[in-house]
Amino acid sequence: MSIETTAPDQTGVLTEVSGILRVLLDEYGLDDAEITMDTKFHDDLELESIDLVGLSGQLREHYGDKINFAAFIAERGLEEIIQLTVGDLVGYIVASLRKG
Secondary structure: OOOOOOOOOHHHHHHHHHHHHHHHHHOOOOOOOOOOOOOEOOOOOOOOHHHHHHHHHHHHHHHHHHOOHHHHHHOOOHHHHHOOEHHHHHHHHHHHHHHO
Protein backbone atom coordinates (compact mmCIF):
# COMPACT_ATOMS: atom_id res chain seq x y z
CA MET A 1 0.00 0.00 0.00
CA SER A 2 1.52 3.29 -1.08
CA ILE A 3 0.47 6.54 0.49
CA GLU A 4 0.56 9.68 -1.64
CA THR A 5 0.71 13.02 0.10
CA THR A 6 1.05 16.46 -1.39
CA ALA A 7 2.63 18.22 1.58
CA PRO A 8 4.43 15.80 3.87
CA ASP A 9 5.34 17.17 7.26
CA GLN A 10 7.70 15.89 9.92
CA THR A 11 4.97 15.20 12.47
CA GLY A 12 2.94 13.05 10.09
CA VAL A 13 5.99 11.18 8.81
CA LEU A 14 7.26 10.64 12.36
CA THR A 15 3.90 9.08 13.24
CA GLU A 16 4.03 6.80 10.19
CA VAL A 17 7.67 5.79 10.75
CA SER A 18 6.95 5.16 14.44
CA GLY A 19 4.14 2.79 13.45
CA ILE A 20 6.42 0.92 11.06
CA LEU A 21 9.13 0.70 13.73
CA ARG A 22 6.66 -0.54 16.36
CA VAL A 23 5.75 -3.49 14.13
CA LEU A 24 9.46 -4.28 13.69
CA LEU A 25 10.17 -3.82 17.40
CA ASP A 26 7.21 -5.99 18.37
CA GLU A 27 9.24 -9.00 17.18
CA TYR A 28 11.67 -8.26 20.03
CA GLY A 29 9.05 -7.33 22.63
CA LEU A 30 10.12 -3.67 22.45
CA ASP A 31 6.99 -2.22 20.88
CA ASP A 32 6.54 0.15 23.85
CA ALA A 33 9.91 1.88 23.27
CA GLU A 34 9.72 5.66 23.09
CA ILE A 35 10.28 6.86 19.53
CA THR A 36 11.15 10.52 19.00
CA MET A 37 13.13 12.50 16.44
CA ASP A 38 16.21 12.00 18.66
CA THR A 39 15.83 8.22 19.04
CA LYS A 40 18.89 6.39 17.71
CA PHE A 41 18.31 3.21 15.74
CA HIS A 42 21.38 1.47 17.17
CA ASP A 43 21.72 2.77 20.73
CA ASP A 44 18.07 3.31 21.69
CA LEU A 45 16.18 0.75 19.59
CA GLU A 46 19.04 -1.76 19.42
CA LEU A 47 18.44 -2.40 15.73
CA GLU A 48 21.12 -4.30 13.82
CA SER A 49 21.90 -4.15 10.11
CA ILE A 50 19.48 -6.97 9.30
CA ASP A 51 16.73 -4.97 11.02
CA LEU A 52 17.56 -1.99 8.82
CA VAL A 53 17.11 -4.22 5.77
CA GLY A 54 13.64 -5.11 7.03
CA LEU A 55 12.91 -1.45 7.72
CA SER A 56 13.99 -0.60 4.18
CA GLY A 57 11.44 -3.03 2.76
CA GLN A 58 8.68 -1.70 4.99
CA LEU A 59 9.45 1.90 4.02
CA ARG A 60 9.39 1.03 0.32
CA GLU A 61 6.10 -0.83 0.76
CA HIS A 62 4.58 2.13 2.62
CA TYR A 63 5.96 5.05 0.59
CA GLY A 64 6.77 3.46 -2.75
CA ASP A 65 9.88 3.91 -4.85
CA LYS A 66 10.36 7.54 -3.78
CA ILE A 67 12.04 6.30 -0.60
CA ASN A 68 15.29 4.41 -1.17
CA PHE A 69 16.53 3.70 2.34
CA ALA A 70 19.39 1.54 1.03
CA ALA A 71 20.77 4.49 -0.96
CA PHE A 72 20.25 6.78 2.05
CA ILE A 73 22.31 4.42 4.23
CA ALA A 74 24.94 3.80 1.54
CA GLU A 75 25.85 7.50 1.55
CA ARG A 76 26.96 7.24 5.19
CA GLY A 77 30.02 5.90 6.95
CA LEU A 78 29.82 3.31 9.72
CA GLU A 79 29.88 5.86 12.55
CA GLU A 80 27.13 7.90 10.88
CA ILE A 81 25.00 4.78 10.53
CA ILE A 82 25.52 3.92 14.19
CA GLN A 83 24.48 7.45 15.20
CA LEU A 84 21.51 7.57 12.79
CA THR A 85 18.36 8.92 14.40
CA VAL A 86 14.69 8.59 13.57
CA GLY A 87 14.79 12.33 12.87
CA ASP A 88 17.47 11.79 10.21
CA LEU A 89 15.22 9.27 8.50
CA VAL A 90 12.12 11.45 8.85
CA GLY A 91 13.98 14.40 7.30
CA TYR A 92 15.08 12.22 4.39
CA ILE A 93 11.55 10.93 3.81
CA VAL A 94 9.99 14.40 3.93
CA ALA A 95 12.58 15.79 1.50
CA SER A 96 12.18 12.81 -0.87
CA LEU A 97 8.38 13.03 -0.89
CA ARG A 98 8.50 16.77 -1.54
CA LYS A 99 10.75 16.19 -4.56
CA GLY A 100 7.96 14.08 -5.93
